[in-house]
Amino acid sequence: MSRLVTKLVGYEMKNPVIAASGTYGYGEDYKGYYEPDVLGGISSKGLTLNPKQGNEGIRLWETPSGLLNSIGLENPGVKAFAQGSISKMKKINSMLIVNLGGDNLEEYLEGASILNDWDIDLIELNISCPNVKAGGMAFGMQCESAGLITREIKKISRHPVMVKLSPNAPSISDIAISCEENGADAVSLVNTFQGMAIDIRNKRAVFNNVYAGLSGPAIKPIALRMVHQTAKAVSIPVVGLGGISTWQDAVEFIMAGATAIQIGTGNFPNPNLGKEIAEGLEKYCEDNGFKNISEIRGII
Amino acid sequence: MAVIIENKNLGDGMFLMKTDCTKKSTPGQFYMVRGWDRYPLLSRPISIFDWDGMTTSFLYRVVGEGTEILSKMTKGMEVTLHGPYGNGFPDILEDTVTLIGGGIGTAPLYHTAKELRKRDPKKNIKLYLGFENKSDAAKAFEELDAQVIVRCGGYITDHVDYENAGTILTCGPEIMMKTAYERSKPYESKVYVSMEKRMACGVGACLGCTCKTEGGNKRTCKEGPVFEGGEVFFE
Numbered sequence: 001m002s003r004l005v006t007k008l009v010g011y012e013m014k015n016p017v018i019a020a021s022g023t024y025g026y027g028e029d030y031k032g033y034y035e036p037d038v039l040g041g042i043s044s045k046g047l048t049l050n051p052k053q054g055n056e057g058i059r060l061w062e063t064p065s066g067l068l069n070s071i072g073l074e075n076p077g078v079k080a081f082a083q084g085s086i087s088k089m090k091k092i093n094s095m096l097i098v099n100l101g102g103d104n105l106e107e108y109l110e111g112a113s114i115l116n117d118w119d120i121d122l123i124e125l126n127i128s129c130p131n132v133k134a135g136g137m138a139f140g141m142q143c144e145s146a147g148l149i150t151r152e153i154k155k156i157s158r159h160p161v162m163v164k165l166s167p168n169a170p171s172i173s174d175i176a177i178s179c180e181e182n183g184a185d186a187v188s189l190v191n192t193f194q195g196m197a198i199d200i201r202n203k204r205a206v207f208n209n210v211y212a213g214l215s216g217p218a219i220k221p222i223a224l225r226m227v228h229q230t231a232k233a234v235s236i237p238v239v240g241l242g243g244i245s246t247w248q249d250a251v252e253f254i255m256a257g258a259t260a261i262q263i264g265t266g267n268f269p270n271p272n273l274g275k276e277i278a279e280g281l282e283k284y285c286e287d288n289g290f291k292n293i294s295e296i297r298g299i300i
Numbered sequence: 301m302a303v304i305i306e307n308k309n310l311g312d313g314m315f316l317m318k319t320d321c322t323k324k325s326t327p328g329q330f331y332m333v334r335g336w337d338r339y340p341l342l343s344r345p346i347s348i349f350d351w352d353g354m355t356t357s358f359l360y361r362v363v364g365e366g367t368e369i370l371s372k373m374t375k376g377m378e379v380t381l382h383g384p385y386g387n388g389f390p391d392i393l394e395d396t397v398t399l400i401g402g403g404i405g406t407a408p409l410y411h412t413a414k415e416l417r418k419r420d421p422k423k424n425i426k427l428y429l430g431f432e433n434k435s436d437a438a439k440a441f442e443e444l445d446a447q448v449i450v451r452c453g454g455y456i457t458d459h460v461d462y463e464n465a466g467t468i469l470t471c472g473p474e475i476m477m478k479t480a481y482e483r484s485k486p487y488e489s490k491v492y493v494s495m496e497k498r499m500a501c502g503v504g505a506c507l508g509c510t511c512k513t514e515g516g517n518k519r520t521c522k523e524g525p526v527f528e529g530g531e532v533f534f535e
Contacts, residue, residue: 022506029505029522045507053517060498060508062342067500074507074517216341245338268500269334269343271382 003285004278004293006040008237008260009160009185011121013040013095015278016254016293020241020264021046021099021124021164022071026085027092030267034275040260041095044081046126048100049107049114051077055131057208061197066218066243067265068195070131070207073101078111082118090119099164101126101136108149112157123159125150125184128166128191130213140166140191143178154183162186162239165230167219168194172226173233180234188239188262189230190223215265217243224256231257231298245273247280257298301378305355307371311435313362314404315371316349321356321381327412328388328471328494328526331381332502333358335370343382344370345499345521347408347471349440356381359407359440385502386525389469389492392416396424398465398489400480402456402472403431408494410441412469417445424466430456430476457483465489468529471496481529491529495520 004015018041019027026044027036036042054074061068075081078100089096098120102108108125115123127140127149139145146163153161163179165172167190176187192213197206206212223242231238240258244250245266253261266273285293302319309315325348332343344366349359362371373379389412397416399409406429413425425446429438438450451459456472457479468484470477471494481491497509497520504522511520511527514534518524 023501025505029501029503032503054507054510058498059510060500060506062340065339065341067341069500069506069508071507071510074510217338265341265500268502268506269338269341271501271503 003290004282006260006293008095008239009122009162011095013260015040015281016260017250017274017278017281018043018095018097018239018260018262019267019274020262021126023264023267027089030271030274033271037093038275038278039094041097042089042092043097043099043124043262044085044089045075046073046099046101046129047075047078047081047111048073048102049078049111051075051080055208058206061206061212063197063214064218066214066216067268068197068207068212068214069192070209070212072131073129078114082114086118086120095121097122097124097162099124099126101129101132103132105149105152109152109156112153116156116158120159123153123157123161124188125153125161125163126191128164130166130168130192130194130211131209137166137168140175141169143174146175147178147182150179150184151182160185162188164191165189166191167222167226173230176230176234180236184236186237186239187230187234188241190219190226190242193219193222215243217245219243220249224252227253227258228256228300245270247277247284250277250281251284251296254293255296255298255300259297302356302381304373304375304377304379306375307373309371310437310440312431312433312437314359314435314437315362316357316359316440317370318355318357319379319381322354323356323384325351325356325384326388327415328408329384329386330525331383332385332499333370333379333381334366335373335377335379340365342500343380343502345502347494348384348411349407350411350414359404359410359437361404382502385521387523389494389526391419392467392469394467394490396464396466397426398460398468399425399427400456400460400468400470400472400476401427401429402476405472405494405496406437406441408471409469410444413444413446428456428460430472455479462489463487468492470494477529478533481533492526493529493532494525495527495532496525
């Protein structure tokens, strides 16, 4: 599959297909369908310095071609994750990405400093989770705060840093520029769109937090446009995601300028999606005579 | 892919779908079912009503877009089944077992009672099935070699002989399972409950179906759906 070999922040991935944070656990859960090392990379469930129980009440709500979620970053904390899961993830021959969130700068920094003791390939800095109150997303809404957190993490982290951006910011490409100026090695976009649902029978919001994050095919055209704009605005690699559910969707994101793509919600209806996209991309390159997938990157 | 052999309307919004899926399953497990291509987005978690080596059946209620589509499917059409998922009910060694089901929560109890009988021809097996309205759903349980008590309307938990219940296995509305758990407490029965939650992945990845337990958060799709009563009703 050499046609798909993709370099991202110095790491050579076998293909540009990455399992998105929060949809693939720590790499074990879909083993009944395909070996996870089929994937170019795996981004861990979002982690925070301290363990989080996640949100109470309804956490999932299906919408037309989409899914609202309000999981609330349920996770065992960076330390417990590192001790319990990194060695297992390390055995998977795939780029090991740790998604790191936090409630404040100190928490992010402490989390990143713990990760300095571990052998991982990339930190995905989550400044875009809409589901925790003090949450990561606060950092992702303005250029100043996104730049600040990127700069501070880069100062102390020995790992490359990819910043995961929120589509809820006034201008996502401006945020990306600010991350680049402050040393980000890559950006990934988009996290979920803030949305809501109302239970009209009980006359209340469906989610305890009222707002939740929308993902799935419904957001794909907007995510694609944002990836396109951002890839034009920065020179660091852009990893694209948002509603990808076929290999054709993946091709679109790469043509829009993405170096690699992530699959998230698409894993749920189709647990074979990662494998199918890797195979589909390979065949697409073969059929079109491309020696490497990078030949179509950013051609639009 | 599995082919539908029969999809029978039992009335009151309930259907019994029999497929040619031969894959082995344990009582109390479920499949992520979809009878469509890409939309609606998610598959539906549906518990296994019966598995006999040749076929797998589902008793389900029409509650939304997905089950509505399933209800309109006919013999010969294909459904996608991912699974079986979840832990299922444990084998019960005690001489007496009481199964309590409410509404569509009765679904996994057929396979469960059948397997218990298969493993022990002498076991005293009692099923209490409560439905809101009259339908043919109870008829689906007639063939079981067990004592089957059916009630329509009211609370099925009012009819259970808790003193002589033995081990209790229950599935249905949470309030019904909690009542069964509370009322069986004086007799120190072991109680297993099957939880229902909204699910997206079914494999333990998304944490959408987290269930609060005494021992911390557990995934209903992976560590569940069957938990010990005391684990779930601890507050």
